[in-house]
Structures are given as structure tokens and as C-alpha cells.
Amino acid sequence: MMASLELAKARLTNFAVNEAAGISPLYELLATHAKDDDEVAALLAAAPENFAHGTLFFAAAQRLVQAEPWIELANYYLTMGGSFGPDERVWPLFRQFVLGRADKMRELISTRTTQTNEVRRVATMFPAIAQAAKQAKGPIGLLEVGTSAGLLLGVDRYGYRYSTEAGEQINAGPTKTPLVLTCAVSGQPLPKLPKKLAVAAKVGLDRRPIDLRDEEELAWLEACVWADQPERSRRLRVAAEMQEKDRPTLVTGDAVDGLADAAAQVPAELPLVVLTSHVLPYLADERRQEFVAALASLAATRPLWWVSQEHYLAAMTYLVPGRTDFEDSFREIRGVLALVRWESGKPDARLLGRTGAHGQTLTWL
Template sequence: MAALELAKKRLRHFATEEAAGISPLYELLAGHAAEDDEVAALLTAAPDQFAHGTLFFTAAQRLVQAEPWIELANYYLTMGGSFGPDDRVWPLFRSFVLERAGKMTELIATRTTQTNEVRRATTLFPALADVAKQVKGPIGLLEVGCSGGLLLGIDRYGFRYQNEDGEQVNAGPAKTPLVLTCAVSGAPMPRLPKKLVVGAKIGLDRRPIDLADEEELAWLEAGIWADQPERSRRLRVAAELQRKDPPALVAGDAVDDLAAAAANVPADLPLVVITSHVMPYLPDERRKAFIEALGSLAAQRPLWWVTQDHYRGAMAYLAPERTEFVQTLDSSWGLLAVVQWAAGAPSARFLGRTGAHGQTLVWL
């Protein structure tokens, strides 16, 4: 597929499958961008595996952040704007990105989507609690593709799960400035602990983000959809919590540097590797190599892999027969699973379907 056609396809999918019903502003803008060759061409500056609508709109919002006085900023609720999408916003947006085409393509070519959506911790927490229950003690976390490492603060967040009948399950510490909510459905939720004991927190990323650096934090904020200001608030609160309990973030490759990063987790701690909406960004051969690298580590120490990724990006390699989970790689929901190795063989348990931003959990 030609680069322009791929960019248009990705923007169209972003409009119809990811933003639809969730972000009216991005649904409108992405829909127009997908039919506009000049605008869509900006996304071709990214390698194919990174050329997604999320990167395109992150780059655009980062430039709007730099010029908060412009009329377009009125539509960015994350920046204090108050306008809803109307017939003026697309012409404003189109002119803005094309007039700054050089800056747009530079960001798109040199940065990657590094949204660090802290709310995804709500859907990870039950899986990690399940592992902690098995080991009956502290666990060591290694998040691959950690971005700024906010998911590694999972032991410091409160959680509130509510089903369609209004029944709630609360978890995590009672006294915390950040309580994350999640709508649950499907099978009844298991009992969840008030405390998750984490003995080590390590993050591995090709380009870790230092949240103490305001420029880097601004890039993360730019990745939040422009009409979802509540996500910005959660990011800021989580970043402040992290300053009090910072994880160790390591720059490196998900496969080649996995063992070295894991060595930072003390050997007496059960190692729990986390991936959350990361695997689809790896080419097919690197996904296979990553799973093989996990198997090599599991031969040396107790290891669990908690994955919240698309089926074809992760679990299809370990459970190809589970065709009920087949989806396109750029679908928005994830599949929550826990993998453990025994006698060199991986065994996967499927726990639930998760919303892209941790807002929903269909418990299996």
C-alpha cells in the first residue's frame, strides 16, 4: 500500500473506530483529514508502524500548545477552550497544520505515540492482583514500552469498578489523590485487595519520558485527546505522585535489552512483565522474538507476563486457536491476559476485554 493511502486508511479508521462516539472533535477532524491528500500526506513522514491517527493529532496539539492564543485553541478543552466541534473547526485546523507543515512532519518523523494513559491501570490491576495472590508476597514490575512510567505507580492509585446495576468494587489504598474508575460487565469481578505490594519498578522504553521535564510532559499531554480534559487532570496528578516514588526508567530495545532491564529487578522477587497497547507497534518478527526472550527469562526465574494488547499483536502467537478474539491490529480494545511458563512452555489465561483508555472491562 502506498504511504499516502496507508495514512488515509489509518486516519479513516481512527475517525470511525477509535474516536467515534468518544471524541466528537477528533472524529470530525480525522474524517476530513482522511479525505484530504495534503493533510493526510503529513502522516507519511512516520514509518509505517508508527503512522497512526494518535501520532498525527499528538503532533498537532503540541503545536497548538505552543500558540495558545490562536482561534483553533478555543476547540482544545485540554487547554481551557470551550467550543464544541462546528463547521469552522476543520478549516481552522487544516490551515493550521498546513501552514506549519515543516514542524508537523518533523514531530511526526522524530517522535512516536507515547500516550501514557494512567487509567489503563484500572484494567491491569485485577491481573496483577491475581499474580500477587499466587506468589503470596511482593512482586517486581518491568513495564516494556513504559513511556513516562505512570502505570508503574499502580500500587499508589485507588480503583472503583462499577457494573450496569450500580454495584461497586473498590480496590487500592483508601487515601490517595488519584482514584480511577472503570465500567465493568460480563462475569462477576473477583475480590480485589486494598494493597498491592510492589518491591521493584523498572520501565523499559526506546525513549523513556522524564516527567520532571516540562517539555517531555507537554508531549505526553499533547497525546491526550483534545476534548477530554479529565484525562489531562489524571496525567498531572499521576505525574506528581510519581515524583514522590519514581521508578527506574531504562532506555533500550524491547527485545535486545529485555534481559538487562529485568536484571534490575531483584532475583528474589517474582518478575512480572507488563505490556499495554505496545505489541502492535512491533513488527511481526520482533513480537515473536519478544515472546522468545520472555521464555528465556522464565527459564532463569519465576516470570509472569501481563499483557493488555490486541490479540493479533500478542496472544495470537501463543493461542492461535482463540479465533473469537481476532481483530484488526488497529482496533481500539485490548485483550487482558496472564501468561506463565512451566517446564519451558507458556500457558495463557484470558481475563477480559479492555477499553483502549481503561474505561471499560468486560470480565471473562
């Protein structure tokens, strides 16, 4: 079912208030205007209900700006070399631009999905993946569900620098690497983190996986990066270049129905670590429960861990119900980091931390 105008406006409102606010001044300003503009908001109504989100709307707009980098609006897109901050002129320019290309906007919004392959998110997942690897006592196989281009599967090749509230720095991962991911940590002390993670297989599952060798696909991935966050764009490019020497196996399929076939691509002798990061909110509640059940079925056939970085109400509520103290993460677009292992058919789920939407913060519990 396609999104209604009312739903589109509600999603833009949520994006302005709970996602962009305090993080992206440009998108906060544009979304604040767009949510009250029926003509502009109606463009987002071209998307199916599950995918009608502000991130998709602004990705479509940025993809069209990429195609016309000489226009005045491009000056506000720092990811494209612009240098202007949001001011009173940007909304009229943006409105004129998207409405003047309404057919192209609707085509992108109706045929594309948000592919936010934010590499930095793996910085908040690394401590949990390292715990799973330690418990596995040997090389592991990774399967990322909702993988997009599979950049999070490069977890073993990135470096990590965690800054504590006391001003200390904790370094992990390989020391010689083109990409070091930074993260501010708080809460309880992090467990000891390894310099090396032994990963013997990497598989990604997605409804529409992205091949980074395709320039058009890479351009869409870049369009999904928020336009006033050039550092995210830089990380994406570096990670994409690193993947050229370490390509994962990408499988086209549904998160539930395609899970077993994708897992079969990881050699059976390897302990399987399944990763999800801000994927499950795109599934209906029934499908989320089916996903958890599918993981349990897989765990009956081989050693399996699930590293989940999802909103509590989209994931851990099914395994650790009643934790109302984590329910705010859904509204605030924060993740709950969890590690789940099945023992004799029963899940052992541990909530490890709260994470920032783009991997910028980790509160260890």
C-alpha cells in the same frame, strides 16, 4: 521505511472509523476530513511506517497549538481550557493551522513517537496484576515494556472504583490516595481485589522513556492526550505529581533486545511481573514472536508472569491460537487482558477479559 501517502490516508481512515468514533467527536470529525485531504494526510507520511498513526498526527498538532494558546483553534481544545464543541468551522481552522506549520508538523511527526501514557489503563490491568501477586505469595517486581513515563508502574499507589451493571461499586487499592481510577465492569464477577499490592521494585523499558521532570517531555505527553478529553489530562497531571515521590527506574532500550538487561534491574529474588499495554501493535509480527520468546527465556531463569493488555492478534494469538472470537479486538482497538505464567518451560496463558482502549471498560470472562 517512511509511510506512503496511501498508508497515511488508510491510517487516518482507521483512526476516524475505529478509534475516535463514539469516543472523541473532535478527532473523529478532523480525521474524517484529513483522510480525504492529500495535503493534510501527506504530513503523516513523514513518519516511519510502524509509527504513522492518527494518534501521532493529532499529538503533533496539539503540541503546536500548545505553543500558540491564543489562536482561535485553541477554543476547541478542552485539554487547554477551550469550551467549543466541534462545528463547521473547526476543520477549516485546523487545516489552515497544520498546513501553515507544515515544516514543524513534519519535524514532530518524523522525530517523535506516540507516548500515550493513559493512566486509567492500569485500572483494567489491576485485577490481573493482583492475581499474579497472589500467586507469587510475596512482594513482586514490576517491569513495564513500552513504559513511556512509567505512570502505569504506580499501580500500587492508585485507588480503583469499579462500577457494575447492577449499580454496585467495588473499591480496591489504598483508600487514601490523590488518584482514584474508575472503570465500568461487566461479564462475570470480578475476583476479590486487594487493598494493598506489595511492589518492591519498578522498572520501565522504552525506546525513548520520558522524564517527567523535563517540562518539554511532559508537554509532549500531554499533547498525546486527545484534545476533547480533559479528564484524561487531569489524571496524567495527578499521576505525574505522585511519581515525584516514587520514581521508577527507566531504561532506554528495545522491547526485545533490551528486555533481559531491563529485567536485571529488578532484584533476582523478586518474582517478576512484566506488563505490556497497547505496545505490541507497534512491532512487526516477527518481532512480536521474538518478544514472546524473550519472555520465555527470562522465565527459565526466574519466576515470571506476563500481564498483557494487547490486541489478540498482536499478543495472545501466539500463545492461545485459533480464538477467532477475539480477533475483532484488533479492528475495534480493544484490548484482551491476559495473564501468562511459564511452568517448566511451558506457558499457561489465560484470557481474563476484554478492555476498552483507554481503560474505561472491562468485561471479565
